[in-house]
Amino acid sequence: MTTTTQLPPYDPATIEPHWRRQWEIDGLYQVDNDDPRPPYFFLTMLPYTSGDLHIGHWYAMAPSDVAARWQRMQGNNVLFPVGFDAFGLPAENAAINHNTHPKKWTYSNIENMTRQLKTMGASFDWTREFATSDPEYYRWTQWWFLKLYEHGLAYRGLADCNFCPGCNTVLANEQVNRNDDGNGVCDRCESIVEARQMEQWMFRTTAYADELLNFDRCDYPEPIKLMQRNWIGRSEGAEISFPLGREVGGEDRITVFTTRPDTLFGCTFMVLAPEHPLVAELTTDVHRAAVETYVEQARRQNEIERQSTKREKTGVFTGAYAKHPFTGDDIQIWVADYVLLSYGTGAVMGVPAHDERDFAFAQERGIPIPVVIAPADWDGGDLSEAYTGPGKMVNSGRFDGTDWQDGKLAVADALAELQLGGRTVSYRLRDWLISRQRYWGAPIPMIFCEACGIVPVPEAELPVLLPDDAEFLPTGASPLERHDEFVNVDCPQCGEAARRETDTMDTFMCSNWYMYRYVDPHNHQALIDPGLAQQWLPIDQYTGGAEHAVMHLFYARFFAKAARDMGILQIDEPFARLFNQGTITKDGFKMSKSRGNVVNPDEWVARYGADTVRLYLMFLGPWEAGGDWDDSGISGQWRWLNRVWNLALSEVETAGGSADAIRRATHAMIGKVTQDLERFRFNTMIAAMMECTNELQAIRDRGSVDETAWREAIDSLLLCLAPSAPHMTEELWRRLGNDGSVHEQSWPTYDESLAQAETVTVVVQVNGKLREKLTLAPGASQSDAASAARASERVADQLAGKTVRRVVWVPDKLLNFVAN
């Protein structure tokens, strides 16, 4: 038994600041573009400057740092940058609540967060850091806007906003609460919020809908790809026009989109979205009051509530009719809030027999429910519920007898001949609305001139600076609108007095191209040097929360494709590989100041050091699943690091010691750790290193060890642990007399033959139930295993009086007697 009492104690409070300083002096993580090693761009989603850094930031970044460090040890030139997402609503809210300025609040947060981030000991290249609210940064955000406008990908269109009549201002969805009647109310003044249409800037994301469905160049988790595909929501179907027989509001027809044109002959009514432009003009005087009341209430509901299938299907009749395109029959025109203007054409045909929603709607209102697709066992009578399955068309004129699938195309093509529709594809995806009526954002670089119309700000005049002295408090006007100095400008084309756009950009606009800037962050002439772009892009590995599965990640993909087509970048996808970590909670809930369950990393670093905190975060569960922070759990990691410390520094007895068991433990660990790093399984990676530690300790305590094997074992353990516990391993590496930094070493090599166990456990089952365990040499034959098994009393008892019908043999694993 080795005594450890005289060993120096593991003291992270001294070790950690020391090595962080040394690494900074040595420029260990500063990336050299001319480094001959292969470039590897590792990026974790940039944090929002929300105030204190909480353990959630560590949870996103510490494991990313481990993976980045591992890439470095594998011989890559790793770029691992960091920056801050700094514009947005929370800064404005916080400024109002704390009676300060959003800029002041944001930059003091950045200072604080930077200090806190540095204690983590991450291998960030801080020389490339920026905040998206830096004028030198948002100059390029504005530049992107100009490029998109130039290429027809940015346009003005009408879009709905949440409008609070009390504050006379636009609200974010987050600022809208629900009252008991289901109406949206302003979270500040509690007025009922209305939908109001405003002309705003949009980006044409739908232009890339089909290309964005393709993930050939994306190594993404399957669920993320699925969610994005569903977000795009491509569906093939038909457009069908129902003639009105007269002109109403400049239209002589109402067009619907359907994926089921085969059921057209079963259409007995149609439904318009309450916002549909023809509603007011179609409605007859008798029904006008009811329709207006209905439309009014619909404007106060949000889309999620309107689409709920649990809710009763409300709706009102307009009194108007359209004609069935084939039969000429009258089709009642209704208005109902479950139809959304934003999807398809804002109007749907009602086929009650073959759509669940339409069935419920028609049944309550006594609308006929004719069957036009025959269920297999149909007796010709009425249906008790909607039939949505396959079948042959019936009651459908010349299409009778056609299979439904063929019918979809046949009906669409027949409509095309009549010029009343035809085959088409519809998407759930909408264009991206980027205008925000807020102060703390990048100004949209556009000018409105009475003579010239919409005029872009010339590139040379960027950035359009956000004035510090605008009134951002809610006063009833868009903040920049009241800032005369900002608003009034000479038209760049004609020189006459003109007005600047006063809306700012969605913060997602700032965060969907930031990764490119890290490659060349101080370039004043261009967004990015083309040679450097070629060298570093796309990002090799991106990590971040799955809550960004569709919006941020999707916008970033759209931007990459637009950038390629505009000749700015030569990549198809921004991120070659993606990994999503889960959320860290405390007491089962997401951390929030109001709940009072925020875990402050500083407190735990002060107690145990950063290395222990890093390890605990990785150990508490699989990274993709997230986990719950438990104050008492962290002590396990602290104890383990102390055991590693003592193990590495302890004197061992080497006279006549053996090497096999040591090598087995070492190589089993290297294999497992390497394999787990590949798939970001940090929790089992740490468990493997703990097992190895336990094993080495036991071997040492049993007696002598082989000196070379022991030294290899300790070195390998330190190398495997180096990415996770960078400070402690550096200290031990140097104390053990090694040259250079542990973080500049090569990853240890794994030899499978050395990891091989001497014996294997083969389990014996009778009818699938475990009855015996055999210890055999690896590669033992089935007959050897069977005779050993039959020699067991337990097995013999279970087989007594039974006939063995079958024997299942899995070499080195299992022997199962199937008997009765």
Place this chain on the structure above:
RNA sequence: GCCGAGGUGGCGGAAUGGUAGACGCGAUGGUCUCAAAAACCAUUGGGCCAAAAGCCCGUGCCGGUUCGAGUCCGGCCCUCGGUACCA
């Protein structure tokens, strides 16, 4: 509502269709100590049993496939994330 993920001991979790509970926390007992803390050692899914051996039960619920299911299939329940102006 819709889309995606998940549900395993007291707790966090482990398990290419093949020993359920690795690794750790906690708890209990012990060593050390005047004592405590720390550290170390041992035990720890439930039941029958004095104990051991042994047997039975056990991965949200119901059913199925298979020699064998936490894992695959069908149907439910619950929790979490997103739902286009929180980021």
